[in-house]
Structure formats: C-alpha cells, structure tokens
Amino acid sequence: MVSTSLWFKCENFQKMGAFKMRGATNAILNLSEEKKAKGVVTHSSGNFAQALSLAAKSLDVPAYIVMPDSASEVKKSAVRTYEGKITECPSTLQDREATANKIQKETGATFVHPSNDLDVILGQGTAAIELLQDYPDLDYIICPVGGGGLIAGTALTVKHFGNNCKCIGAEPIEVDDAWRSLQSGKIETNETANTIADGLKTQLGDKNFPIILENVDEIIRVSEEEIKAALKLIWERMKIVVEPSSAVPLAAIIKEKHRFQNKRIGIIISGGNVDLSKLPF
Structure with missing residues (x-):
C-alpha cells in the first residue's frame, strides 16, 4: 500500500x-x-x-x-x-x-x-480544473494515457492553474507509445495491442502530441499484472465500478510508492464502462 x-x-x-x-x-x-x-x-x-x-x-x-x-x-x-x-x-x-x-x-x-481535437482536449481538461479547485495544493495529478486527449487537457490545466503541481501520465507497458514518443520527440506507434486496458490502445495525434511533449512531466509504465492488482483493489476497497484503463494511474502510484511517499496526489478515474464477462477476477 x-x-x-x-x-x-x-x-x-x-x-x-x-x-x-x-x-x-x-x-x-x-x-x-x-x-x-x-x-x-x-x-x-x-x-x-x-x-x-x-x-x-x-x-x-x-x-x-x-x-x-x-x-x-x-x-x-x-x-x-x-x-x-x-x-x-x-x-x-x-x-x-x-x-x-x-x-x-x-x-x-x-x-x-x-x-485529436482542440475543443475536445480543452473539454477534457475541465476534470483537472475541478480537482484543483477542490484541492489546490496537489503535488501531482495522474491520469491514464490513450489517444492523448485527457492527458493533454490535464497537462494544460496543471501548468496554468496548478500550484507547483506536476502532470504525470500512466500507461500499460504493452502499449507504451506515449512513453516512447516522449523519449523520441515524435509520435510512435504500437506493434501490438495486448492489454487489458483496451481504452488505452489508440495512439497520439498531431494536435495533442505537441501539448503533451511540452507540458507532461513524465509517463510511468505498468505491467498487466500491476493493472489487474490495482483494478481489483479499487473494486474491493473503494466499492466502485471502474474499467481497467482507470486502474492504470493507481497501478503507477503503487509501483513507484517510495517516490510518492507523503505526497498529495489527484487521480482521474477515466471511466466505468465495463464488460463484466472480461474481468480478470
């Protein structure tokens, strides 16, 4: 924990x-x-x-x-x-x-x-705005990375409205195109899409990637087992229904728990549309 x-x-x-x-x-x-x-x-x-x-x-x-x-x-x-x-x-x-x-x-x-639409990106960023309005002294806001709209909007919000807050993305290591894109400075693609977090299989776009490249502080990659463990923890302890993509940020925090010790972290639970027949437990 x-x-x-x-x-x-x-x-x-x-x-x-x-x-x-x-x-x-x-x-x-x-x-x-x-x-x-x-x-x-x-x-x-x-x-x-x-x-x-x-x-x-x-x-x-x-x-x-x-x-x-x-x-x-x-x-x-x-x-x-x-x-x-x-x-x-x-x-x-x-x-x-x-x-x-x-x-x-x-x-x-x-x-x-x-x-990959600027109005969509700005709309997605309002979730982080509300989070910072309620908790202005967060050290980090962490959200999952898929097509890039949520992380781009969140990063813009953090940079413009955060008080020394950092924006971190979380991504399955099996589809880590965003992590590799930050390393190379250009949009990378995935050769496979073998992840339980099926909402994160899409790649970044030409409108959201420049925003991500300039404003996202880091992306943390997590394994499938780490995602499943975090997903089960949310269902068991928080008693809420979330989809696998939503568990990826918590998986990242647990993986890097020593660096996040005593920090104040906001997590965006991206969604709860679950196909119950595909749950791993």
Missing part, C-alpha cells in the same frame, strides 16, 4: 460513464448555430460514441456515429439510447475514416475526433 494522500476524480459517475462527455460537450458548444443544425459525426467503437451521442441529444444536435461492425451490441444499444444515428463499417481505421467522410459530405455535419 501507499503512505500518501489520494483524491479521486470519479469520471465513471458521468451519465454515460466516462470523462469523454466533457470533450464532446465542449466541442458541440463551440460550434456555430448553423453547424449545430447540420450535426456532428465521429468514428468510435467505445466511450466517445456514447459521449457525443448524449452530448448532442442534450443540445438538440443530430449525431452521426460510425461504428465498426465488430462493436458489441451493448455499445451499439447505448448509442441508440442516446439517439445517435449509427452507420456500421469494417473495423479498419481507413474504413472508419472513409465512412465518416462520406457522411460528412452528405450531411454537412462537423467531424469531431475523439482525442
């Missing part, structure tokens, strides 16, 4: 179960009324599909969601519940992008990228 003070920002309590509601809402709010009337479009098989659908519904904006035909029926059903208009396509990124482009041309909808 860790002898330190931890504060958890529980984004799993968002209505659609993840922090991505923030970025989706901010992206739509920044559109002109003319663009809102034509709608928004994205491609996603997971949380952002639900986030954009719900945000659009709440603001009376049409939402067109491109989902791979391999996406689970549970995820598709959630999008439909939020009145997102689903178009299915093959699961390759090329097919997803082509389908989204086709819809964009046909409808005039604005494309919103799940993580």
